[in-house]
Amino acid sequence: MTIAVAMKVNGKAVSGQVEARTLLVQFLRENLRLTGTHVGCDTSQCGACVVHINGKAVKSCTTLAAQADGTEVTTIEGLARDGKLHPMQEAFREHHALQCGFCTPGMVMSAIDMLRRIPRPDEATIRHELEGNICRCTGYHNIVKAIQAAAKVMGG
Amino acid sequence: MYNFNYHRAGSVDEAVALMAKASDGRFLAGGHSLLPTMKQRLAQPTDLIDIGRIAALNGVKTESNAVVVGAATPHAEVNASAKAIPALMALAAKIGDPHVRHRGTIGGSIANSDPAADYPAALVGLGATVKTNKRTIAADDFFKGLFETALSDGEMVVSVSFPKPEAAAYMKFPQPASRFALVGVFVARTSGGVRVAVTGAGPSVFRVKAMEDALKAKFTPDAIKGITVPAKGLNSDIHGSAEYRAHLVNVMARRAVAAAA
Amino acid sequence: MVENGIGARVRRKEDFRFLTGQGTYTDDMNRPGQAHVFLLRSPHAHARLKKIDARQALAAPGVIAVITGADLEAAGVGPLPCGWQIFNKDGTPAHEPPHPVLAVGRVRHVGDPVAAVIAETRALARDGAEKLVVDYDPLPSVTATAQAAKAGAPAVHDGAPNNVCFDWHFGDAAAVDQAFAKAAHVTTIDLYNNRLVANAIEPRAAIGEYDPAADRHTLYTASQNPHVIRLLMGAYVLKLPEAKLRVVSPDVGGGFGSKIYHYAEEALVTWAAKKVGRPVKWTADRSESFISDAQGRDHVTHAELALDKSGKFLALRVQTTANLGGYLSTFSTAIPTYLYATLLAGLYTTPAIYCGVKAVFTNTVPVDAYRGAGRPEACFVVERLVEKAAQEMGLDKTEIRRKNFVPKSAMPYQTPVALQYDSGDFITHMEAALKLADHGGAEKRRADAKKRGKLLGVGLSTYIEACGIAPSNVAGALGARAGLYESAEVRFHPTGTVTLFTGSHSHGQSHETTFAQLIAEGLGVPIENVEVVHGDTDRIAFGMGTYGSRSLPVGGSAIVKAMDKIVAKGKKIAAHMLEAAEADIEFKNGTFRVAGTDKGLSIGQIAFSAYVPHNFPLETVEPGLDETAFYDPKNFTFPNGTHICEVEVDEDTGAVQLTRFVAVDDFGRIINPMVVEGQVHGGIVQGVGQALVEDCIYDPTSGQLVTGSYMDYCMPKADLVPSFQVATNEGAPCTHNPLGVKGCGEAGTIGAGAAVINAVVDALKGFGVTHMDMPATPEKIWRAMHGKAAKAAE
Incomplete structure (x- = not known):
């Protein structure tokens, strides 16, 4: 069956008619062409697909588009305002917390959610909280540094 | 799909x-x-x-002697709200990862009865009661085996009621890749005695009677130092043989007692 | 001094698009009218492939076409080529069985592609593939490296007796035998270098497109070297001339070797796009990556080190069996041979070395280069032996190394295994690493850990690698079927901005930034005025791609050569415009100046005049300012360094926590320290991953890949490692390339594994443990502590 879904994505109302089996990440990438949200695995572990639903980080590869119907979704494309990077994006750039860039959108979305819940995490907490995100390039060292730096800027 | x-x-x-x-x-x-x-x-x-989105299934309620968790309550909410049972809060924080905890629910977890899931240890360890649309089921009777529960066709979990223990703790040795429990042990001391529930090690959550008896007499890690579970019948895979899992049951149980005591 | 030139920690130019979700990876692209392909893959490790009935699949909703191996064979599509020929001890060539794009007659590993279903959507293609009826006749399989060549093992390929692809050797066996005969001590080790999966976080993807008007094919692919794909696919598989084939590798989400090779899916989508008259897209699921991306390592090795009574190395003898999987991947044969045996001297003066390598076929996914590629395997053999020898002879781990290091004064140093190290100062980086690691405080930390129920172990490893691959004549003499130079084109535009076209390919390496820094340094053009273009065979003259830490030493050198040509031409133009002799023109910081005067012109003015040649030496110089250079390296480069790690082992569970990791590396001259540190961090974690958690395991009976997803293949996560302390020593730059650079991409991975295992063994020394195979899992350690035999996977 197909179903109608409607939601707010990055502040804009969007809608579509999709197969019931459509995942949120497919709806974002294929219907809305918001290809910043990536798919790196099929077992809900890599975190490349993390977006926010109603302000909370979720894996959009393990959420049906139907489950996001009526919600507010924020993706990596919705963070920068008027060409100015979000402090977390800025911290990732400043601290070289990305290399190939593929896990980066999920990392940034997860990191923002982390600071929402834990404003001033220590290193061990950051490392533990990154349990749902895999990066194969950076060795995590600079990601940890970037999140620590962003926590200071974001006033936690 | x-x-x-x-x-x-x-x-x-x-x-x-x-x-x-x-x-x-x-x-x-x-x-x-x-x-x-x-x-x-x-x-x-x-x-x-x-x-x-059924409101009645969402949320954590604290009652005088129990914490009642709606079936569709995400793990993160249990972690934030189950303050009356700190061991339950802490267990919820060890499930999956932060994103999974925002979506995954207690009802979904226990209805699936994954042998390595964390919640079954809390249910059995605390002697919880599962409420469905038809009846209530004691946790001891709920988990029937590998991906098998007492739920009948079309029966739906509505909530889980956890009695407050005097002391409790959960210790988990994660499978390194999936982060499910290779072995997880929930230990609770209640007015009625002590319960020791093990997840990850066997086809389904199980209790260790010998440890419960020893801990009832003396609630210290040393009291169960020599009590092991037989390796026979335990899970065995690339992440841990049955023998190793049996060993970990003892280590995690002692650590849980130490944390609870 | 140039701003943002060599040595500056320039923030990356590529980051804005990646941080805002505007990168363009292959799966982000969609071509007009595009169809999707799903590959049905063998569920069997080994089977006869008898019949494929596609009738129901063709009738399924949305299905456009079904393609089988027979269809491709009938159309004249050739097998996937192997790029490196190896010869047996007896001089005969290695066995190179055909590797069809889609299986024909037999399937040889779980995941071997059997048929392609093209449909309107990816989901419908997969739905349709389930309707294919494939008649398999399962055969017994062999997956384990040590079992493949044994009598009675199932034959993976007809015509490869005992599953041996080649039986190769290198070095002076007689000299080694003589040295062993007079040795005071012999240290022996048997080890398994575990198989790994590269796991770039972007799964591979490819889109084929055909333009009938121009009779031209385009392949978009997540690849590390588009020109080589064009060459191999065009010349060997699809038989298309280069001019009819464009290969584009847009943003690529990591490679680590696994995206070097020419894969079946690339040829398939390119061929199928013409066949069905629509663009055809394929994107792997992670589960599919596990059974279709070339895997890494997988060596079984017996090694012996002969020492004199003082601990001086006399000779090394190594016998390795290398598992190549079910087919030969593009560079598979070179990895356990010339990228392995030639590195067995390590940093030491060992005078005689012999290495035999038997390469075997098995019913597993093909094995090829994975970050480090042969060199981590060599480092692991050498550094484990050195550590074990020190333990056996009662020598300190640093003392045995000091005694045997090639001294700086001996450079250039000819090893007994062909390589000539041009530079290196090994003592200096080891001493620096010991200091950085507070090695002196280790025993106190050990005592503190013990009080917490933790066993502390200290591990040290040193490494050297051969990078900057490679002098083409040397590679050719050793069997390479390609040259290994690099190209660069520096194109000035009339307004003074620059486009750099490079044959190197960046998939995380930061070339858009570091190569722009080279232009800033060399030509004085601000980096914001430099655009770096890579990854498109229509835009770049030629390229050999990025792997083997070659982009800077080889690709960077080509850039320098192209800049030299720009400057030479600019001097001619400046001489004319400044009315001076060409010999009197100096170029510095972006300005051409008449020596000893203040008369000068900026390179921007020169560029303008080159394109608007009103006052220009047209009789001797052509207009325009656009120079191309190819650089073929004179030698390999030899990055080297010391890694030190500390671990704490939980006495109750065997779990390991990494508490300290230090790396001091010699990469020659550093262009961007921030980028280099990032490469080291990432490399270390891949080495730590191999040492502690990563393992690619096949079921010995069924041949199924047990670790076929992230549920069972353990990827290193942030909590596996601490923050690192890394430093570099720039005191021994490369002597034979213009930048003095050595390359840094693989170093972390090469040195880390041995350091971690040396630390784990050190932690367990009280239990009589002398070796631990990777990955050192909690159960293995627990068994070692309790004297229990290692248990095979169940």
């Missing part, structure tokens, strides 16, 4: 009615056990009945 019919239920009654009409339906709450299975095309339900 295969395609299916999607329904969003507004109430428990509606959900149960929708399920009755489906030829092979499944309840969908967070979907964090079901959707990964469907993505691998290992399950092909005809209908998904979304119960995630």
Whole structure:
């Protein structure tokens, strides 16, 4: 069956008619062409697909588009305002917390959610909280540094 | 995944009615056990009945002697709200990862009865009661085996009631890749005695009577130092042999007692 | 001094698009009218492939076409080529069985592609593929490296007796035998270098497109070297001339070797796009990556080190069996041979070395280069032996190394295994690492850990690698079927901005930034005025791609050569415009100046005049300012360094926590320290991953890949490691390339594994443990502590 879904994505109302089996990440990438949200695995572990639903980080590869119907979704494309990077994006750039860039959108979305819940995490907490995100390039060292730096800027 | 019919239920009654009409339906709450299975095309339900937004199934209520968790309550909410049972809060924080905890629910977890899931240890360890749309089921009777529960066709978990213990703790040795429990041990001391529940090690959660008896006499790690579970019948895979899991049951149990005491 | 030139920690130019979700990876692209392909893959490790009935699939909703191996064979599509020929001890060539794009007659590993279903959507293609009826006749399989060549093992390929692809050797066996005969001590080790999966987080993807008007094919692919794909696919598989084939590798989400090779899916989508008259897209699921991306390592090795009574190395003898999987991947044969045996001297003066390598076929996914590629395997053999020898002879781990290091004064140093190290100062980086690691405080930390129920172990490893691959004549003499130079084109535009076209390919390496820094340094052009273009065979003259830490030493050198040509031409133009002799023109910081005067012109003015040649020496110089250079390296480069790690082992569970990791590396001259540190961090974690958690395991009976997803293949996560302390020593730059650079991409991975295992063994020394195979899992350690035999996977 197909179903109608409607939601707010990055502040804009969007809608579509999709197969019931459509995942949120497919709806974002294929219907809305918001290809910043990536798919790196099929077992809900890599975190490349993390977006926010109603302000909370979720894996959009393990959420049906139907489950996001009526919600507010924020993706990596919705963070920068008027060409100015979000402090977390800025911290990732400043601290070289990305290399190939593929896990980066999920990392940034997860990191923002982390600071929402834990404003001033220590290193061990950051490392533990990154349990749902895999990066194969950076060795995590600079990601940890970037999140620590962003926590200071974001006033936690 | 295969395609299916999607329904969003507004109430428990509606959900149960929708399920009755489906030829092979499944309840969908967070979907964090079901959707990964469907993505691998290992399950092909005809209908998904979304119960995630039923208000009555959401939330953590603290009663005088118990904490009652709605079936569609995400792990993160239990971690934030189950303050009356700190060991339960802490267990919820060890499930999956932060994103999974925002979506995955207690009802979905226990209905799936994954042998390595964390919640079964809390249910059995605390002697919880599962309330369904039809009846209540004691945790000891709920988990029947590998991916098997006492739930009948179309029966839906509504909430889980956890009695408050005097002391409790959960210790988990994670499987390194999936972060499910290779071995997880929940130990609780209650007015009625001590319960020791083990997840990850066997085909389904189980209790260790010998440890419970010893801990009832003396609630210290040393009291169970020499008590081991037999390796025979335990899970064995690339992440841990049955013998190693048996060893870990003792280590995790002692650490749980130390943390609870 | 140039701003943002060599040595500056320039923030990356590529980051804005990646941080805002505007990168363009292959799966982000969609071509007009595009169809999707799903590959049905063998569920069997080994089977006869008898019949494929596609009738139901063709009738399924949305299905456009079904393609089988027979269809491709009938159309004249050739097998996937192997790029490196190896010869047996007896001089005969290695056995190179055909590797069809889609299986024909037999399937040889779980995941071997059997048929392609093209449909309107990816989901419908997969639905349709389930309707294919494939008649398999399962055969017994062999997956384990040590079992493949044994009598009675199932034959993976007809015509490869005992599953041996080649039986190769290198070095002076007689000299080694003589040295062993007079040795005071012999240290022996048997080890398994575990198989790994590269796991770039972007799964591979490819889109084929055909333009009938121009009779031209385009392949978009997540690849590390588009020109080589064009060459191999065009010349060997699809038989298309280069001019009819464009290969584009847009943003690529990591490679680590696994995206070097020419894969079946690339040829398939390119061929199929013409066949069905629509663009055809394929994107792997992670589960599919596990059974279709070339895997890494997988060596079984017996090694012996002969020492004199003082601990001086006399000779090394190594016998390795290398598992190549079910087919030969593009560079598979070179990895366990010339990228392995030639590195067995390590940093030491060992005078005689002999290495035999038997390469075997098995019913597993093909094995090829994975970050480090042969060199981590060599480092692991050498550094484990050195550590074990020190333990056996009662020598300190640093003392045995000091005694045997090639001294700086001996450079250039000819090893007994062909390589000539041009530079290196080994003592200096080891001493620096010991200091950085507070090695002196280790025993106190050990005592503190013990009080917490933790066993502390200290591990040290040193490494050297051969990078900057490679002098083409040397590679050719050793069997390479390609040259290994690099190209660069520096194109000035009339307004003074620059486009750099490079044959190197960046998939995380930061070339858009570091190469722009080279232009800033060399030509004085601000980096914001430099655009770096890579990854498109229509835009770049030629390229050999990025792997083997070659982009800077080889690709960077080509850039320098192209800049030299720009400057030479600019001097001619400046001489004319400044009315001076060409010999009197100096170029510095972006300005051409008449020596000893203040008369000068900026390179921007020169560029303008080159394109608007009103006052220009047209009789001797052509207009325009656009120079191309190819650089073929004179030698390999030899990055080297010391890694030190500390671990704490939980006495009750065997769990390991990494508590300290230090790396001091010699990469020659550093262009961007921030980028280099990032490469080291990432490399270390891949080495730590191999040492502690990563393992690719096949079921010995069924041949199924047990670790076929992130549920069972353990990827290193942030909590596996601490923050690192890394430093570099720039005191021994490369002597034979113009930048003095050595390359840094693989170093972390090469040195880390041995350091971690040396630390784990050190932690367990009280239990009589002398070796631990990777990955050192909690159960293995627990068994070692309790004297229990290692248990095979169940």
